[in-house]
Amino acid sequence: MARMKDKYLALKAELQADLGIKNPMQTPALEKIVISVGAGFAMKDNKLIQNIEDTITTIAGQKASTVIAKKSVAGFKVREGMPVGVRVTLRGEKMYNFFDRLVSMALPRVKDFRGVPRNGFDGRGNYNFGLQEQLIFPEVSYDSVMQIHGMNITVVTSAESDKAGFALLEKMGMPFSKGSN
Template identity: 45%
Template sequence: MSPLAEPKVAPRFKERYVNEIRPALVERFGYETPMRAPRIRKITLNMGVGDAKQDTAMLEAATEQLAVIAGQRPNVRRARKSIANFKLREQMPVGVAVTLRDARMYEFFDRLLSIAIPRIRDFRGLNPRSFDGRGNYSMGIREQIIFPEIDYDSIDQVRGLDVTIATTANSDEEAFALLEAFGMPFRRDGRPGAEDTEAAAAADEERRKEARARAEAEQAALEQLKAENPEAYERREKPEEGEEGEGGEAAADSAPEEGS
């Protein structure tokens, strides 16, 4: 297996960002210039190889597989310090990683969304809570075989990898809008920026419930008073005999006589 060649034409995701996504973000968030709109800065792929300390062939296999997936040769990640409990020594290989930028980044992101993610078994959407608070998103992939570049019959074992998408966004809400515009299939629950809206809606609903409860309590108290003293309420609702006539006479007495 060999890494993919450098894309010779501008990736379609880059053109889509410039022509469609960036103008939409400028209009939505009110940026002063299009250059302030968030963009994807880099994508990092990391594949752990815990068994590499016993078998160097596993490290070589992981390196080749990640190179095919990313289209770029990965670097070997080594332990920074020794940990006796894990039988880990300093500088021991623990995984491979690669950082993608520019054309290769957009090309990989296109394949990830268009081909790889739809092949995940029992897929229910990406977790929208996996932002780090600084506009970066991380996701885990359990099986490298969701990428069509990996030949299932030729791999030594199924491995997972982590994908981190770093953006220039100032907030998770802006980063979410950027990635969603590319077509990342997020779940509907827990989306960044939705907490305030949901909290306000919940507060309004609580106030409406309290108002309805007060109105029902007042109506129930009124009905109880009517049941306990119905005669008093009948007198209040119906004027006593003579009240209208007395009022009419009083009005007539107070009216000025004609010609006076």
């Protein structure tokens, strides 16, 4: 079993008591993690899109899919059917393994890291944040990268409020920044 899942099961009772939840089934848990890369800069370069897809697949441990434009938008020079991004949704064991690698290995490698911002919650307990580059993950070698790109990571929880989502992620080891920003 994944180390983070064991950690969650160990702290579930404590989290339930802290949040004042009577029913253990209402205790917040991780549901899924979505990693996405907007690759508008690489729309015309299929090799670059493929490289981004391979990189995200390596990071996530699961095949990433290319996102195709549904409509043409002249202002962005996007045509229907063009690749505009890459995304992967992680659930279950792979989600916990990725979260463990993110918290314990990748985020500490960020230069001048002071924690992830506290204001990334959406009002329903889900947390969103962005990373500037993919090279913070130890699985990615510098030689295999054609272009440095960032990514958005969404952590979807079963929490019904930001307070409960924050408590869950903080207890699971997410390094939030100090203060109230």
